Amino acid sequence: MIDDWILRVEQLSKHFGPTCPNCHRLTGPDTGRSQCPRCGTVWACVEANLQLNAGEVLGIVGESGSGKSTLLQMIYLALRPDSGHIWYRDNGGPPCDLTTLDRYEARLFRNTKLGIVYQRPELGLNMRFSVGGNVAEKLLLAEWRHFGRIRTRTAELMVKTELPPERIDDEPPTFSGGMLQRVQIAKALASRPSLLLLDEITSGLDVSVQARVLDLLRRIQWEDRITMLLVSHDLGVVRQLARRTIVMKNGHIVEAGLTDQILEDPQHPYTQLLVSSAL
């Protein structure tokens, strides 16, 4: 099981700004800052390491600005890291460093092997396309060419994500908030990705709607054994899905371990604060 990894992130870093010799001393969890007060550089993600095993859900928690989305966007190959590696392997095959892919290879990888769902549906969906059009967009980018098969796959995905298939030609603005998240999930799953990235997908939803989306993800994970990376500022959400969790603060991973253990016996003072505020 230990060796059953599909994604391994090594020393991954990203900053925004010019940098100066004081940056490292003046930023990070000990200082409570991500932004260097001398030169203004934001250290969004610093030397992050993580491993995702096939079929598991890994949670990433941390306050706003701690670097969760930056880390996710680098893994989604939408943001180039400054340094570090993102190793990927299929079924125990030879590892490939995704940071070495050119733009065309990265786009194809993203469209075939990865799916992403955002907090804001307009980031994941084309709001002027119908549900069918959105799923077709993803599948065409993954090099599906047969219209009939695309249509059948869309109807299948709508059933899977508990959307009425007769609404296949309706546009996103006519759906409710919870339904929009399910449309995003349908689109993200279209090409049967190996890894599903979830960025604050239940934030802003009513508690009952949130519970239904989380139930759906739990069922999908159980049925398809799909590997998921779940980003949330809410430990309560992560606890429901993720067996392991990493905690980020000011661009750094400050704690990692089994979610239950983190909740019961948090080690880092910041995690202790997170846990006490979640209780």
Ligand SMILES: Nc1ncnc2c1ncn2[C@@H]1O[C@H](COP(=O)(O)OP(=O)(O)OP(=O)(O)O)[C@@H](O)[C@H]1O
């Ligand atoms: N393109 C950018 N240019 C400059 N700074 C950026 C850019 N993208 C992110 N940042 C900064 O990097 C830091 C980490 O941001 P990030 O969005 O990764 O945090 P987060 O933990 O996902 O927060 P949130 O939950 O609010 O999205 C923040 O200080 C943010 O302002």
